[in-house]
Structures are given as C-alpha cells and as structure tokens.
Amino acid sequence: MQLETLLANITQHANLVDAYGATHLPIYNTATFDHKRQFPNHKNYDYSRTDNPTRNALEDIFTIAENGAGGVCTNTGVGALALLFDTVLKSGDTVLVERDCYGGTYRMLNILLEKQNIKTCYADFTDAIEVENVLKNNAITLVLCESPTNPSLKIVDLKAVAELSKKYNALFAVDNSMATFASQKPLDLGADFSLFSATKFISGHGSVVAGAIIAKTDYWAERLCYFSNANGRAQSPFDVFLVSLGLPTLVYRMKTQEQSAIQLSEFLLSLSEVVEVKFPGLPSHPQYELAKRQMKIIPSVLTITLKSAEKSEQLIRNTKLFGEKVSFGTSDSRLEIPSKMSHATYSEEDLKKIGLTHATVRIAVGLENVDDLIADIQQALKIETSKCV
Missing domain, CATH: 3.90.1150.10 (Aspartate Aminotransferase, domain 1)
Structure with a gap:
C-alpha cells in the first residue's frame, strides 16, 4: 500500500474498534474506562496514561508508515527523545551524537543527561572514519543523528551509520523530524528507532506540539510502551486528533x-x-x-x-x-x-x-x-x- 492511501483514511487501517464507523479518528477524551462496558474479545482499556483508543490508532498508523514493530505517541518531540533516553540508557552509558544536532537535543544531553552520569561524544556523521574512530575508542550504547541535520542541512548516509553501529554493538536512532516517513524510512535503512516531532510537517498547521518514536523490534516497542506509561510521556487524545488532521x-x-x-x-x-x-x-x-x-x-x-x-x-x-x-x-x-x-x-x-x-x-x-x-x-x-x- 502506498503512503498516500494509508494516510487518506486512517480509521480504516488502524486497529480501531468503533461501533459507529467514524471516518475520522474519534476522540476518546476520558481518563478511565469501565471494564464492564467494553467490547468482548477486544483490547481492554483501563487508564489513558497507559493506553487510549485514539492514541493507539495513531500509533498503529505511524508504525505501519515506518515499517516498525510498534511505538508511542508522546506529548512533544523532545518527549520522544527523552523517552528514547529513558528506555535505552543507564548511568555510565555513552551516547554518540551528530555534532550538528537540534538545540533541544544538545540541551538535554549537556544538562539533563550529564546529571545522570551519561556521557556524550560528538562527531561529523558525514565522515565515516571519524564516526568509526569514536565507536572504536568508546563503549557507545546509543548512536543518534538527524538527516537532514538542523540547521546545517547535512545529509547522513543512514545505512552506512547503521552498519557501523551494528559492528560496534550500539543501538542506532534517527531523528526523522525534518524528512518524515513521507521522505525516508530510517528503520528500512538499518536504524533501531525512528523518532520525530509531529509538531512540524506531520501535523503541518502549527496547531499542536507532538512527537512519536517507533521501534524496529517487538522487544524495544514493548520497552517504549512500558517506560511511556511509567514516566507519563504519552500524548493526550485531543492532541492526537489535531496531529491526525494533517496526515491526509x-x-x-x-x-x-x-x-x-x-x-x-x-x-x-x-x-x-x-x-x-x-x-x-x-x-x-x-x-x-x-x-x-x-x-x-x-x-x-x-x-x-x-x-x-x-x-x-x-x-x-x-x-x-x-x-x-x-x-x-x-x-x-x-x-x-x-x-x-x-x-x-x-x-x-x-x-x-x-x-x-x-x-x-x-x-x-x-x-x-x-x-x-x-x-x-x-x-x-x-x-x-x-x-x-
């Protein structure tokens, strides 16, 4: 299925049970769900921080669009980045980041993660030799880049970086905010995670801040969901609805x-x-x-x-x-x-x-x-x- 077809009618392609056949995403703007009144033989909902039908539907669409195993819609793009760090990093780990990274990424790495004893190395990701030297000489847990970079607009060979990351047993995540899955699919190029700010092209109207992160494997998709519930980074149903308006x-x-x-x-x-x-x-x-x-x-x-x-x-x-x-x-x-x-x-x-x-x-x-x-x-x-x- 082509992406335009998937996005034209998201309720048709998401795993959404709706009794009325809504042609656009219904907003389940509720904190809790009554177990006794839910559809039999379908997913049981409990609390909207954990799962919500509106949010789950958009997560389904993003997962299909990215060719992933599963993911989470977050309250902001930086929330997706923070969820990635919460999920894969621990005290003492080292992250390798493209030197030309988003200001919010730079701030998080140099202020918040530094407090958690997480070290950051930087490299020019258009230079494969420089990237490999850092990987060779440091125990890197996570490699993170954007392509195009912001604001220098360098293009990173994602497949080549994915191969280097795998060679040195590091996870590889791509901030796909600028290109989006309409342009490139990092998971198909070897990344373990694709994350993005849906505030930008995906919602397209400047009406909402939002983010998402999609994992390539079931294991990491489940871990993302666990930590999203644990730290409360999930997106509200109404904001999910606003994001969905830009998809077609x-x-x-x-x-x-x-x-x-x-x-x-x-x-x-x-x-x-x-x-x-x-x-x-x-x-x-x-x-x-x-x-x-x-x-x-x-x-x-x-x-x-x-x-x-x-x-x-x-x-x-x-x-x-x-x-x-x-x-x-x-x-x-x-x-x-x-x-x-x-x-x-x-x-x-x-x-x-x-x-x-x-x-x-x-x-x-x-x-x-x-x-x-x-x-x-x-x-x-x-x-x-x-x-x-």
Missing part, C-alpha cells in the same frame, strides 16, 4: 513545499547579499546525490548566510510574509537566526564547530505562492527587481 495531505504538502524551496533557493543564489545557500535539493549541495537517493522528497528548509549579521537582522525585521518563529514544516513560511533562537543554548565555540554565525538565517518554506515569497525578500533587502534575473 502530508505527502502533497511536502511535495509542493519542496518545489517552492527549490525556486526560492535558486533565487537566493542570485543575490549579492547572500554569501551561501544550503539546500539539499540544489546540485551544489555536497551530499546532493545521497539526498536524492535516500529521500523521496527534499524537506522545504534552507539555510543562508548573508554578508553580515546586520543584513540578517534586516531580512528578519522587514519581511512581511515570513514570521520570525522557531520550528518548520507548517503552512506558513518562517525565518529565524538559529544562534538566537533554536540553537541559543549552543556555546559560541560549538556554534563555530557547526558553521553557524549570527549572519546565518534558517528559512522554512510554507505553502504561500513562491513568487510572493521572492517579492517579500526583495523588498525586505531593498533589492531592485530589475537586478534579480
């Missing part, structure tokens, strides 16, 4: 946004004010061929560096269609200076290591007409239209 249009939204991002990137390359444009959908990107091979859709996020921090501030201040907002993957276009927002927790030294400056701007392309977005950037930078051919 996910593939079509991402394809439309991809084309707009390509056009916008090409326009930005023509500007003298722009020093660099990073977008995996451009042939100039160093991992362009890997991106085309590994992903069906290039996510509509690009990173540019302007001539100065003042120019970046000018762009942020003067655009009318681009909000100054964190996150990406929604219907509205957004700008941010990562060093001040999503990656504000990074030290200046670590920002330099991943190539971020105060002149760097991340652009998340939405569903507006791309000609309007181009015109907005032109007026924001006070560029004469005739100069932009």
Whole structure:
C-alpha cells in the first residue's frame, strides 16, 4: 500500500474498534474506562496514561508508515527523545551524537543527561572514519543523528551509520523530524528507532506540539510502551486528533513545499547579499546525490548566510510574509537566526564547530505562492527587481 492511501483514511487501517464507523479518528477524551462496558474479545482499556483508543490508532498508523514493530505517541518531540533516553540508557552509558544536532537535543544531553552520569561524544556523521574512530575508542550504547541535520542541512548516509553501529554493538536512532516517513524510512535503512516531532510537517498547521518514536523490534516497542506509561510521556487524545488532521495531505504538502524551496533557493543564489545557500535539493549541495537517493522528497528548509549579521537582522525585521518563529514544516513560511533562537543554548565555540554565525538565517518554506515569497525578500533587502534575473 502506498503512503498516500494509508494516510487518506486512517480509521480504516488502524486497529480501531468503533461501533459507529467514524471516518475520522474519534476522540476518546476520558481518563478511565469501565471494564464492564467494553467490547468482548477486544483490547481492554483501563487508564489513558497507559493506553487510549485514539492514541493507539495513531500509533498503529505511524508504525505501519515506518515499517516498525510498534511505538508511542508522546506529548512533544523532545518527549520522544527523552523517552528514547529513558528506555535505552543507564548511568555510565555513552551516547554518540551528530555534532550538528537540534538545540533541544544538545540541551538535554549537556544538562539533563550529564546529571545522570551519561556521557556524550560528538562527531561529523558525514565522515565515516571519524564516526568509526569514536565507536572504536568508546563503549557507545546509543548512536543518534538527524538527516537532514538542523540547521546545517547535512545529509547522513543512514545505512552506512547503521552498519557501523551494528559492528560496534550500539543501538542506532534517527531523528526523522525534518524528512518524515513521507521522505525516508530510517528503520528500512538499518536504524533501531525512528523518532520525530509531529509538531512540524506531520501535523503541518502549527496547531499542536507532538512527537512519536517507533521501534524496529517487538522487544524495544514493548520497552517504549512500558517506560511511556511509567514516566507519563504519552500524548493526550485531543492532541492526537489535531496531529491526525494533517496526515491526509502530508505527502502533497511536502511535495509542493519542496518545489517552492527549490525556486526560492535558486533565487537566493542570485543575490549579492547572500554569501551561501544550503539546500539539499540544489546540485551544489555536497551530499546532493545521497539526498536524492535516500529521500523521496527534499524537506522545504534552507539555510543562508548573508554578508553580515546586520543584513540578517534586516531580512528578519522587514519581511512581511515570513514570521520570525522557531520550528518548520507548517503552512506558513518562517525565518529565524538559529544562534538566537533554536540553537541559543549552543556555546559560541560549538556554534563555530557547526558553521553557524549570527549572519546565518534558517528559512522554512510554507505553502504561500513562491513568487510572493521572492517579492517579500526583495523588498525586505531593498533589492531592485530589475537586478534579480
């Protein structure tokens, strides 16, 4: 079954028992369930922190979409990350993380996990030799990366990292928030876990914060469920419903946004004010061929560096269609200076290591007409239209 078909009618494909044949996900907004009134010979529900029919249905769909064994919908994307750490790590363990990781991941590793005596090693995951050297010289329990990375937009060869992780007996998890299962399926490429923030492309409307984590094996799927119940990270039924509203249009939204991002990137390359444009959908990107091979859709996020921090501030201040907002993957276009927002927790030294400056701007392309977005950037930078051919 193709993904578009699965997502078009999720109640048809989820393991959901509904007496009325609802064509969209019913909201079971209840704390507890009466054992005496439930359907005979079907799953018995007790307490919504443990299991809930609305949440379980979405978990079924995500599991099918990721080709996994099972998983958990969490209250946020960071909640999915925290659930992964709770499930697989213990005091004294070491995690290997891509150096260019999400600011929330960096914060959790360097503040929360450090308190639990969990060590973190970093590497450039586009360099297989560097990754193997870290694995060889450290007892790594968990390898974690994003692809594309955020905000440098490097593409990691997930199959190659999965093979290295297996060679050194480490678990491998991929934060698939930017690509989503509409573009790539980490479990098919050898990962043990695929997790994502459903706040972004999957829900698509900026109306809810949400996350999910899917395991490749029954053992780890069961452990995720156990720890989710134990630490209360499961998502509420109403938030599950809000996430589900974006699913039927996910593939079509991402394809439309991809084309707009390509056009916008090409326009930005023509500007003298722009020093660099990073977008995996451009042939100039160093991992362009890997991106085309590994992903069906290039996510509509690009990173540019302007001539100065003042120019970046000018762009942020003067655009009318681009909000100054964190996150990406929604219907509205957004700008941010990562060093001040999503990656504000990074030290200046670590920002330099991943190539971020105060002149760097991340652009998340939405569903507006791309000609309007181009015109907005032109007026924001006070560029004469005739100069932009």
